[in-house]
Amino acid sequence: MNDKLLIEITNITKRYEMGDNVVMALQDVNLKIERGEYLSIMGPSGSGKSTFMNILGCLDTPSTGEYKFRGVDVSKLDDDALSAMRNKEIGFVFQNFNLLPKLNAVQNVELPLAYAGVPAAERRERAIRALERVKLADRMHHKPSELSGGQRQRVAIARALVTNPGILLADEPTGALDSKTGVEIMRLFDELHREGDNTIILITHEQEIANYAIRNVYIKDGTIHYDRLNTNRTIVS
């Protein structure tokens, strides 16, 4: 067994029943992801990539098939265990940041640790470290409304990183940002990959964003069309 193997997806399908219609959102998807990989999952809207991301992120379970995370079959877990998986192993970064507006930056970053039961003092310390990593420690007492889009996304990334998750799952992370800020966020991902040895999965419908990743997976009509190394990778300097 490959000890670098992090995720192993075998013959996953996801079926939605809408009245009499059965929609196959995913069909026989197979994928292996190793620790430290940087891959993109690309596909047009309606391709099933969002469904795939939900399953990868333990927000949803497949109808059939097996999803092993560090050898544990996630598709058989109950709601509490899935919550724990999301808490410890998945770091979500969303297109629209999804920060809690009432909490300031450091409180937002602390939140996953609170659900993990980390004591308050340690929580604050780790949250500050995560904010330092995204170069936002000086803004830690600002509410999301007092931060720019790029800064908000950094806070969201810090929140995703703070539990040292197995994967960073970024869903259109630059979708709500202007292109300049978008590039900065992509540079941050690149750094996190190179320096932090983080496993990063980008979900996007833009080729341009997918090009930042080392490995490209393309989904269409619920199945993987191709899965290859990115030969003309965009290098952020």
Place this chain on the structure above:
Amino acid sequence: MEYSENIKVAWQGLTDHKFRSFLTMLGIIFGVASVIAMLSIGEGAKREAIAKYQDLGVNNIIVREKDMTDEELEEVRTKFSPGLSLHDAEVIREIVPGVSRIAAQAEINADVKYTNRSVKSSVIGVTPEFYDILNYKISEGEFIGDVHYDGKQKVCVLGAGIAFTLFQKEEPIGKMIKIEDQWLEVVGVLESKALFTETVGELAARDLNTDVYVPLSMFLDRFSRGNALDSEIQQLTIQVENSEHLMETSTLVNEIVKRHHFNNEDYGIVIPLELLKQEEKERQIYNFLLGAIAAISLLVGGIGIMNIMLATVMERTREIGIRRAIGARKRDIMTQFVTEAVVISIAGGIIGVVAGVSLSLLVSVFTDVSTYIRLYSIVIAFAFSVVVGVVFGYLPAKNAANLKPVDSIRYE
């Protein structure tokens, strides 16, 4: 997630929307305030009644001569009734078991004079037992004792009111007062007693503080009766050893007195404890009604909380999705929302307690309704408000916890 954090989050949610939170709490505030005010009014009435009957003695049976016109009096005498007498007292003492003491009293209305002052008063001839049986308290000097009684001494004890009217700032003890043509020495003054504001059976409402007490032995020798047919004494107060036997004892007493009076019903029997119980029963119905109104108010308050909480859950679907995505379990979300409901109801409960206590104080200050707040009523009202929070927070919280994270995170 520690519980204290849920409370912090809930408190913040509450203070973020102060006006809305206040409106949400309003039902709870009214409910709790009315529970406390209602119970305090009930308790006040109860205490007043207990005080009143305690003056009459809860272990006592009172046999009192009926108020009769001269014609009625003549009629019962022609039917051989001798009227209430010391003989009745002796017979009861001999025959009825479980009687600890009997006090006999005879009364006339007379003017009581000191120097140039004069007051209309009831002059009551009593035996020394009277003091213990009826819970009288002396404030100065002493009550009629065995020495006074056996020696038929010309002494008297004054009620607080009459002592003040006659003597004002003077020291009454040792002074001589005049009643009819008799001079009596004041040997004691009683503490003030509660006004007897309601007529109870044969006992007419009156102010006990204007009474003058003298030894019965001396009274019977020296004071003339208005009518030669008048009974020897007007009242017997019988103290029983065990209040559980009050009813049986009173039946027996009634039989004896009735026979001695040749079946003339020229007397009445009053049992203070029975009257107290009866009054309490009536009050219970009243209390129950008030309690039901208060409970409905709390219920409506609870529904108000549920309504707002359901709306809040909708409004915060996205927040719930975010929390779920970063690892909150269903029960974390559940706890969070139930806590919010409880925090609202506790806050409403605290305000309600303050309002209820103030209300009952206001009632007792500005009306002649007396109120008394017992700690348990505050505890009950408060506990009830917490229960309302849990019960009515449960459904919205369950809705929140059961939102699917996939859907709620994308909720706009």
